[in-house]
Amino acid sequence: MLLNAPAMERLVDAFRQLPGIGRRSAERLALHILTAPAEEAAALGDAIAQARRRITTCSRCCDLTEGDPCAVCADPARDHSLICVVERPAGAIAIEKGRGFRGGYHVLHGALNPLEGIGPDELTVEHLLHRLDHESVEEVIIATNATAEGEATAHYLGKLITAKGVAVSRIAHGVPMGGGLEYADDATLSHALDGRIRL
Amino acid sequence: MRVTRLACKGFRCLKDLSFDPGPGVNILSGDNAQGKTSVLEALLFLVTARSHRTTKEGDLAAHGAHAFDISGAFERHGRPLAMEIHWRRGQKRFKVNGAVQDRVSDILGKVHVVFFSPEDVELVRGAGAVRRRFLDMELSQLSGRYLHALQQYRQVLRQRNELLKAPRPDESLLAIWEQQLARHGAIITAERRRFAETLRGLARDAYQRIARREDFEMRYAANIDADEPEAFLEALEANRARDIKRGASTRGPHRDELDFEIGGQPARNFGSQGQQRTAALALKLAELELVRQIGGEYPVLMLDDVLSELDARRSRQLAGALPAGVQCILTATDPGGGRSVLPVEHTAFVIEDGCLERK
Ligand SMILES: Nc1ncnc2c1ncn2[C@@H]1O[C@H](COP(=O)(O)OP(=O)(O)O)[C@@H](O)[C@H]1O
Numbered sequence: 141m142l143l144n145a146p147a148m149e150r151l152v153d154a155f156r157q158l159p160g161i162g163r164r165s166a167e168r169l170a171l172h173i174l175t176a177p178a179e180e181a182a183a184l185g186d187a188i189a190q191a192r193r194r195i196t197t198c199s200r201c202c203d204l205t206e207g208d209p210c211a212v213c214a215d216p217a218r219d220h221s222l223i224c225v226v227e228r229p230a231g232a233i234a235i236e237k238g239r240g241f242r243g244g245y246h247v248l249h250g251a252l253n254p255l256e257g258i259g260p261d262e263l264t265v266e267h268l269l270h271r272l273d274h275e276s277v278e279e280v281i282i283a284t285n286a287t288a289e290g291e292a293t294a295h296y297l298g299k300l301i302t303a304k305g306v307a308v309s310r311i312a313h314g315v316p317m318g319g320g321l322e323y324a325d326d327a328t329l330s331h332a333l334d335g336r337i338r339l
Numbered sequence: 340m341r342v343t344r345l346a347c348k349g350f351r352c353l354k355d356l357s358f359d360p361g362p363g364v365n366i367l368s369g370d371n372a373q374g375k376t377s378v379l380e381a382l383l384f385l386v387t388a389r390s391h392r393t394t395k396e397g398d399l400a401a402h403g404a405h406a407f408d409i410s411g412a413f414e415r416h417g418r419p420l421a422m423e424i425h426w427r428r429g430q431k432r433f434k435v436n437g438a439v440q441d442r443v444s445d446i447l448g449k450v451h452v453v454f455f456s457p458e459d460v461e462l463v464r465g466a467g468a469v470r471r472r473f474l475d476m477e478l479s480q481l482s483g484r485y486l487h488a489l490q491q492y493r494q495v496l497r498q499r500n501e502l503l504k505a506p507r508p509d510e511s512l513l514a515i516w517e518q519q520l521a522r523h524g525a526i527i528t529a530e531r532r533r534f535a536e537t538l539r540g541l542a543r544d545a546y547q548r549i550a551r552r553e554d555f556e557m558r559y560a561a562n563i564d565a566d567e568p569e570a571f572l573e574a575l576e577a578n579r580a581r582d583i584k585r586g587a588s589t590r591g592p593h594r595d596e597l598d599f600e601i602g603g604q605p606a607r608n609f610g611s612q613g614q615q616r617t618a619a620l621a622l623k624l625a626e627l628e629l630v631r632q633i634g635g636e637y638p639v640l641m642l643d644d645v646l647s648e649l650d651a652r653r654s655r656q657l658a659g660a661l662p663a664g665v666q667c668i669l670t671a672t673d674p675g676g677g678r679s680v681l682p683v684e685h686t687a688f689v690i691e692d693g694c695l696e697r698k
Pocket residue numbers: 350351352353369370371372373374375376377378398399400401402
């Protein structure tokens with residue numbers, strides 16, 4: 141009987157740390173791994189270890205990447221005078237899937253959130269300002285989530301970026317109210333980027 | 340609006356309830372602790388996903404159970420509407436006409452009910468928070484814009500208060516959150532003002548109809564008296580130094596008041612028990628009228644134990660004050676099922692030990 145076996149508990153707890161996984165799903169995943177062929181479980185462990193080792197943050201845009209700079213930053217065909225700021229890598233992926241955007245990105249790795257102890261220093265804000273000083277950026281589009289925290293972050297960045305004499309706008313339409321960017325569909329996001337407003 | 344059937348399983352002490360109320364006045368009678376209030380509570384929970392007596396939803400499941408189901412059939416603007424709520428160990432699932440709904444906001448406002456219970460006298464007698472909750476509950480059902488502004492406002496307020504707890508708060512960061520407080524706060528204030536203005540006249544009329552004499556007055560006292568974000572922001576900025584000193588946001592709609600007066604005196608301090616109850620009831624009847632004006636039909640009115648709380652004269656006048664065409668579900672403990680004081684045509688039900696029967 142696996143119930144209460146320490147190794148099983150550890151595995152279940154590890155799965156429960158993952159987003160969207162509750163106790164029951166965690167137990168199902170753990171049981172699957174324990175009953176699957178040994179190679180399958182080893183391959184999963186290996187994939188996780190490899191990915192963690194190879195994937196780092198891009199020294200330019202702070203997005204996750206395998207190889208530095210990332211594919212977007214290294215692509216000469218993209219318009220690097222335009223930067224789209226997102227909270228998380230998932231936001232950049234969502235916009236990229238929309239295929240309408242040809243500029244570069246900047247990933248903040250969060251949003252201002254005093255309740256969780258996250259201020260400007262916990263985000264890649266300094267890094268973004270450094271980019272504005274050293275790259276020829278003409279416009280920044282702020283695509284933080286349409287939550288209270290995302291809006292506050294947009295305001296904060298808007299002021300700093302304007303002070304640097306760079307044009308700044310905020311995606312406005314179509315982003316789901318109170319929702320995360322990664323849940324928006326492609327058409328909605330294209331529309332949101334088109335309808336951006338100046339801050 | 341009319342409920343044609345209410346059914347539930349595993350809800351409080353109700354045993355497989357199936358309740359088919361009639362179109363006009365329905366009287367549910369029974370001794371104490373037989374389940375009268377629970378029937379009303381089930382209907383309230385079905386259409387608002389909230390109970391009036393607890394925020395601990397686990398208490399709603401029958402003792403020893405971890406799940407309950409409530410379903411209802413309604414007639415809205417002459418068309419049938421089916422609502423279901425399934426509660427399993429803290430998880431809620433909603434269905435409207437058989438289709439699963441993702442969020443509470445998808446079910447709010449589908450069926451409007453007005454609920455009155457003896458504890459509602461706190462609306463008049465209690466602290467400001469009770470009246471703000473009343474405003475929020477009513478407006479959230481009437482306006483999606485209000486609900487969104489309120490949710491955002493509360494979250495932003497929590498964030499700003501957290502910053503204010505720091506030994507030396509960063510003013511430029513405070514200013515960032517104030518922008519949003521102003522935007523959402525102005526919407527909340529404007530909507531509350533409009534709601535209160537309309538409610539005022541209706542509540543005066545209702546009070547007059549029940550009490551026949553005293554003069555009832557209500558006034559919305561906005562803490563920041565501005566309906567535009569710019570003016571709202573100015574007030575917040577002017578108060579920032581004080582907020583920093585106090586370590587909390589001291590101004591905004593979270594400090595709004597609704598002042599009631601009876602015969603020119605503040606009802607909270609000077610009203611008699613009976614006057615306060617009548618005022619609270621008048622507010623609910625005003626809400627009933629307001630919802631009809633906005634939505635085109637009366638909501639379902641639920642009156643829990645009102646008769647035991649009003650004197651005979653006022654009870655009779657209450658019966659006369661119920662508008663024609665409103666569906667009303669009323670509970671009563673007296674054996675006459677309230678008939679003695681409610682000389683109106685009605686459908687009677689008795690409830691005993693959680694079992695309801697048509698009389
Ligand atoms: N979760 C529950 N499960 C079973 N019984 C409950 C539950 N919660 C309350 N009760 C009981 O239900 C009975 C009826 O309550 P209530 O509806 O308030 O009665 P009434 O309004 O007729 O006085 C009370 O005896 C109370 O103890």
